[in-house]
Amino acid sequence: MAELIEGIRKAVAERTTAWALAVLLGAATTLVLGGLGALEWAGTSLGLISAPLGGQNRAIIVLTLLLFTWLGIGIRWLLWRSIPTVPGAWAGVLFAASAEEEVQTLVRRLHTALDDQIADHGARGLVRTFFLPRNQAVGTLEDATRALDASGGRLIVWGAIRSGTIDGKVVSGFKNVNFTMRHRPLDSSELAGVRAALTPALVGRQWLFSEDQTFLGVDVVAANLTEVAVFALALVLAIDGNLQGAARLLVPLRQWTQGRSQQLRRTQSFLRFSDALRDLLLHVRYRQLLDLYNRELVDRITDRGADAVAHECQILADECAGLSRIPASLDLAKSTLAFHFGRMDDALMLVDSAQRCDPADAAPLLSKAFLALWAGDYSRVGGLYRKAERRGPLGVEMLFQVVRFLQAVHARHPQRQELLFALAVANQHLDRDLARQDFDSFLAATAARDDVEALRAEARRRLASLGISARPSGFAGS
Numbered sequence: 001m002a003e004l005i006e007g008i009r010k011a012v013a014e015r016t017t018a019w020a021l022a023v024l025l026g027a028a029t030t031l032v033l034g035g036l037g038a039l040e041w042a043g044t045s046l047g048l049i050s051a052p053l054g055g056q057n058r059a060i061i062v063l064t065l066l067l068f069t070w071l072g073i074g075i076r077w078l079l080w081r082s083i084p085t086v087p088g089a090w091a092g093v094l095f096a097a098s099a100e101e102e103v104q105t106l107v108r109r110l111h112t113a114l115d116d117q118i119a120d121h122g123a124r125g126l127v128r129t130f131f132l133p134r135n136q137a138v139g140t141l142e143d144a145t146r147a148l149d150a151s152g153g154r155l156i157v158w159g160a161i162r163s164g165t166i167d168g169k170v171v172s173g174f175k176n177v178n179f180t181m182r183h184r185p186l187d188s189s190e191l192a193g194v195r196a197a198l199t200p201a202l203v204g205r206q207w208l209f210s211e212d213q214t215f216l217g218v219d220v221v222a223a224n225l226t227e228v229a230v231f232a233l234a235l236v237l238a239i240d241g242n243l244q245g246a247a248r249l250l251v252p253l254r255q256w257t258q259g260r261s262q263q264l265r266r267t268q269s270f271l272r273f274s275d276a277l278r279d280l281l282l283h284v285r286y287r288q289l290l291d292l293y294n295r296e297l298v299d300r301i302t303d304r305g306a307d308a309v310a311h312e313c314q315i316l317a318d319e320c321a322g323l324s325r326i327p328a329s330l331d332l333a334k335s336t337l338a339f340h341f342g343r344m345d346d347a348l349m350l351v352d353s354a355q356r357c358d359p360a361d362a363a364p365l366l367s368k369a370f371l372a373l374w375a376g377d378y379s380r381v382g383g384l385y386r387k388a389e390r391r392g393p394l395g396v397e398m399l400f401q402v403v404r405f406l407q408a409v410h411a412r413h414p415q416r417q418e419l420l421f422a423l424a425v426a427n428q429h430l431d432r433d434l435a436r437q438d439f440d441s442f443l444a445a446t447a448a449r450d451d452v453e454a455l456r457a458e459a460r461r462r463l464a465s466l467g468i469s470a471r472p473s474g475f476a477g478s
Contacts, residue, residue: 083150084130091237091245092153093118093229096132097174098139099161106172106218107161113222114157118230120256126248127233132156144180154236156180157229166208173208173221179232183239194235200276201231204269227257227273235280243288250281282323289316289333299408301340310340328357335367336405339374347371362391363398370406373418378451382458385425394429402426417445421455425462432466439463 086092095111108131115129130153138144138158148156159177163170179198186194205224209217234249254277260270293313300306314337321330335350348371355364365388372380388394403426410419424438439459446452 083132083136083147086128086130086152086154088152090128091126091233092151092155093127093129093233094132094147094151094153094156094158095129096136096138096144096147096156096158097161098134098137098159100163106163109218110161110222110225113218114225114229117222117226126245127230141178141180144178145182148180148182154182155229155233157225169210171208171210173217177207177225179228181232181236183236186239190239194239197235197276197280198232200272201228203272204267227253231273231277231280234284238280238284238287243284243291246284247281247288250277250284253277254281278323282320285316285320285323289313289320292316293333293336297340298405300412301336301405301408302342302412307341310337313337326357328353331357332363332367339371344371344375360391362388362394365391366394366398366402370422373422373455374416376451378418378454381421381455385458389429396430399426399430403430417442417449418452418455420445421452421459424459428462428466436463436466 084092084094093114095114097107097110099107111129111131118127118129130151132138132147136147138147138156144156144158147153157177157179160175161173162175163172165171179202205228206220207224209221230249230253234246234253237243237246237249257270257274257277258265265271265274292309296309297306297313300309314334317330317333317337321327321334324330331350331354335347335354338344338347338350348368351364351367351371355361355368358364365384369381369384369388372378372384403423406419406423406426410416410423413419420438420442424435424442427438428435439462442459443456446456
């Protein structure tokens with residue numbers, strides 16, 4: 001029995017083919033025959049069976065039991081040897097290190113350590129690791145891609161683990177290690193960005209350890225595997241738009257790396273990785289800020305019912321400012337939130353800060369023109385818009401954002417007819433016909449207002465520059 005148990009253990013551990021199947025089928029046969037004999041004896045003793053089973057009945061029962069047992073074992077054996085399938089709700093990490101027989105135990109230890117450390121990074125419930133069977137060897141990028149496509153995994157860690165002598169010391173670890181990701185198709189510029197983000201995570205890592213430092217070495221190599229794997233997985237999720245999942249990985253990873261030893265934290269490789277980690281988290285948080293603003297706030301700007309969403313945006317903006325190398329680059333976003341809450345002095349102060357941060361950027365001047373318009377300082381509005389336009393061609397994406405913001409504010413405050421002028425100026429760079437309609441609507445709506453004469457004169461000048469005479473028209477800007 002001891003030899004049988006040891007054979008089963010060896011077969012399971014090594015996942016060999018004929019050996020595993022032969023041992024397991026032999027074990028099944030022994031257990032079925034032994035179990036049938038025990039049941040027959042118990043049934044006879046208790047009076048449940050009046051006589052021992054006949055030879056023919058015994059043979060039928062044994063063959064039936066063996067058939068189902070062998071079928072179950074065969075299915076299980078095939079599953080052992082197949083590429084695992086990652087459940088749809090999980091981000092799967094495949095571990096596919098190849099190694100000779102004598103270091104198979106090390107492979108298992110590294111996988112176990114990787115699995116434990118990923119769970120410790122707060123990824124439980126989001127990430128699962130899977131060990132690729134030895135018959136599914138991964139030795140090339142094509143093999144790695146095939147395994148990812150077949151499994152539905154997002155990341156595969158693969159490479160050759162070897163044991164040998166370097167400078168008279170016996171060392172073990174990765175001869176080479178690779179991290180291959182599965183994500184949406186990327187264009188050349190996006191691929192360059194991914195490579196630039198990943199490079200600092202890989203450079204200067206320890207993948208080998210000496211034999212006299214096996215326990216410590218396994219932990220160090222596993223920690224390096226974990227940091228790179230979690231970073232790469234967060235990058236994949238960010239690429240595919242799962243920003244919440246990416247943030248769930250990056251925040252605890254950043255906290256964990258800050259807890260590493262002071263000696264390690266002074267190394268250039270750590271500093272490069274720390275910068276890459278901060279930049280990726282900033283990218284994720286800023287995209288979350290934009291998504292939340294565009295999805296739930298911009299169309300409800302100044303609506304007190306949207307204050308909770310605005311507070312969420314404020315938290316994200318503050319976190320982005322704390323992560324950014326240039327905190328003032330977030331001041332323009334913060335100024336929009338200050339306007340939502342009615343803090344006009346704060347909004348203007350933040351716009352001034354954004355302008356000092358990047359004097360060549362037209363966006364702060366457009367925001368300053370809007371704030372002057374809102375405050376009723378109409379004599380300054382035209383000059384601020386012209387100054388912004390002299391910064392160069394205004395970006396189409398930025399102009400669409402401006403138009404959407406102005407339309408939302410006007411929808412909440414239809415009595416503020418001067419907003420039609422701002423809409424006309426923005427549309428002047430997008431659609432001349434729409435700009436004409438907006439200018440005409442503004443002039444018609446403010447015909448009886450003397451306080452906006454400066455804006456009316458600017459509107460007439462702009463219509464003339466477009467080769468269009470001013471004439472009354474219905475409002476079509478929103």
